[in-house]
Amino acid sequence: MSALAVAATVTDPEMPMLTLVDLGVLRDVAEDGEHVTVTITPTYSGCPAMATMRDDLRHALHTAGYADVDVRVSLSPAWSSDWITERGRRKLKAHGLSAPGPAPTGPIPLTLVPTRRAIDCPRCGSAAVRLTSEFGPTACKALYQCTDCLEPFEHVKEI
Amino acid sequence: MESHDLDLDHDSVYDGLLGGDPSQWAFGTDFEDPLAGVDTTIPAGVDGATLAAYCLMLGDDALVYAHRLSEWTSNAPDLEDDIALANIALDLLGQARLLLARAAAADAGVVPGLPEGSPVPAEDALAFFRDELAFRNVRFVEAVNGDFAVTIARLLLFATHRLALLQGLVPSVDPVLAAIAAKGVKEVTYHRDYAARWFVTLAQGTDESRRRLLAGLQTVWPTYAELFRCSDVEAVAARQAFGVDPRVLEPEVDAVVDHVLATSGLERPDLPPSGTRPLGREGQHTEAMGHLLAELQVVARAHPMGKW
Ligand SMILES: [Zn+2]
Numbered sequence: 001m002s003a004l005a006v007a008a009t010v011t012d013p014e015m016p017m018l019t020l021v022d023l024g025v026l027r028d029v030a031e032d033g034e035h036v037t038v039t040i041t042p043t044y045s046g047c048p049a050m051a052t053m054r055d056d057l058r059h060a061l062h063t064a065g066y067a068d069v070d071v072r073v074s075l076s077p078a079w080s081s082d083w084i085t086e087r088g089r090r091k092l093k094a095h096g097l098s099a100p101g102p103a104p105t106g107p108i109p110l111t112l113v114p115t116r117r118a119i120d121c122p123r124c125g126s127a128a129v130r131l132t133s134e135f136g137p138t139a140c141k142a143l144y145q146c147t148d149c150l151e152p153f154e155h156v157k158e159i
Numbered sequence: 160m161e162s163h164d165l166d167l168d169h170d171s172v173y174d175g176l177l178g179g180d181p182s183q184w185a186f187g188t189d190f191e192d193p194l195a196g197v198d199t200t201i202p203a204g205v206d207g208a209t210l211a212a213y214c215l216m217l218g219d220d221a222l223v224y225a226h227r228l229s230e231w232t233s234n235a236p237d238l239e240d241d242i243a244l245a246n247i248a249l250d251l252l253g254q255a256r257l258l259l260a261r262a263a264a265a266d267a268g269v270v271p272g273l274p275e276g277s278p279v280p281a282e283d284a285l286a287f288f289r290d291e292l293a294f295r296n297v298r299f300v301e302a303v304n305g306d307f308a309v310t311i312a313r314l315l316l317f318a319t320h321r322l323a324l325l326q327g328l329v330p331s332v333d334p335v336l337a338a339i340a341a342k343g344v345k346e347v348t349y350h351r352d353y354a355a356r357w358f359v360t361l362a363q364g365t366d367e368s369r370r371r372l373l374a375g376l377q378t379v380w381p382t383y384a385e386l387f388r389c390s391d392v393e394a395v396a397a398r399q400a401f402g403v404d405p406r407v408l409e410p411e412v413d414a415v416v417d418h419v420l421a422t423s424g425l426e427r428p429d430l431p432p433s434g435t436r437p438l439g440r441e442g443q444h445t446e447a448m449g450h451l452l453a454e455l456q457v458v459a460r461a462h463p464m465g466k467w
Binding site: 037039042044045046047048050051054070071072073074075076077078079104108110111112113114115132133134135136137139143157159 | 191193194195196197239242243245246247249250251252253254256257322326334335337338339341342343344345346348349351352353355356359415418419422
């Protein structure tokens with residue numbers, strides 16, 4: 001298996017239904033003879049999963065026979081939720097999470113009313129949903145509740 | 160009974176926790192440079208020592224304020240705000256980590272010396288082993304939290320200022336600082352919105368919430384001006400085009416704050432600024448800073464080898 005194919009199997013430690021490719025965090029895998037250089041980008045500056053991602057990438061590549069692995073960080077361009085792939089979005093929905101809409105661009109408005117997002121309940125499909133918190137259990141998620149089926153769910157934020 | 164090699168079986172999140180060396184975990188498992196692989200060459204025309212001093216200022220603002228906000232964990236009025244304040248603190252801690260690492264890469268001389276063989280990385284050495292006089296954060300962020308209304312008033316002013324500052328740093332001639340700033344802009348946008356919404360909610364809520372918000376605003380207002388005072392380091396940083404002169408941010412920040420005040424039906428407090436010099440930027444802090452650092456640093460300082 002190529003180093004890229006191996007790295008592409010590694011999953012996100014906090015949303016294990018997504019590979020690092022689905023999440024858009026795996027930026028590059030370069031093979032130079034025996035040496036493999038993997039480049040990843042953090043979702044948020046304080047993302048505590050970065051260390052685990054790095055360890056998991058190294059472990060997967062070592063297990064596949066790549067002894068010399070270097071995992072690097074790329075800060076620019078900054079990660080965007082737009083980088084979550086179509087497959088990643090389908091997997092989020094299949095696991096009861098709501099996928100992000102388009103990330104904001106241009107001037108940054110001050111929004112004094114709660115962010116309105118056109119999202120559907122991942123469980124029943126109803127558009128009648130209520131934001132319960134703009135911050136969730138991990139940096140990348142907001143909390144919602146469906147007012148039809150009453151199921152609470154997590155929404156991956158636009159960033 | 161079968162034995163499993165935990166190293167080869169990474170299904171549990173706990174398996175990697177000890178990183179193969181169960182003796183060293185006082186500082187977590189992430190001993191690696193958060194800028195691993197990032198080109199930290201100092202750009203032409205930039206003085207490395209000034210760049211480091213400037214990154215310490217911005218990093219210390221984030222670190223010290225993150226610590227204050229983290230004190231709300233398990234103490235906020237409800238679970239959602241507990242989570243929100245903890246998330247904001249985590250974002251700022253992440254920014255602090257990158258900025259302190261950038262400072263260390265620009266000038267290794269700023270990093271406190273530790274015993275030979277200590278695994279403590281540079282950014283942790285800067286956070287945990289510097290004395291109070293070496294911290295360059297504004298006094299604004301070190302003050303005690305007060306109640307939730309004081310916290311919201313301070314967070315609104317801080318996040319509005321920091322968002323303008325980070326946006327001003329995106330075109331920095333230092334590509335590392337520019338990248339850290341561009342990333343931070345996205346995060347602090349959420350912080351500012353959170354604080355502004357709560358500000359308006361408290362202002363338009365009950366008599367008691369409005370009274371407390373007004374008291375909170377008056378508590379933080381005299382030190383607000385400190386955010387726009389320009390230290391010598393910041394003046395050089397602006398001249399060398401890797402940093403921002405804080406004075407240029409004032410009109411933009413004021414406009415946002417005034418908009419929130421107007422929406423809340425409040426006036427700017429008629430209170431004079433406390434002092435005229437950026438004392439925090441010169442390492443002169445208030446009594447609150449010593450207590451904060453004691454709690455922040457005590458565990459790390461007791462275990463400089465990262466072991467217990
Ligand atoms: Zn539903």
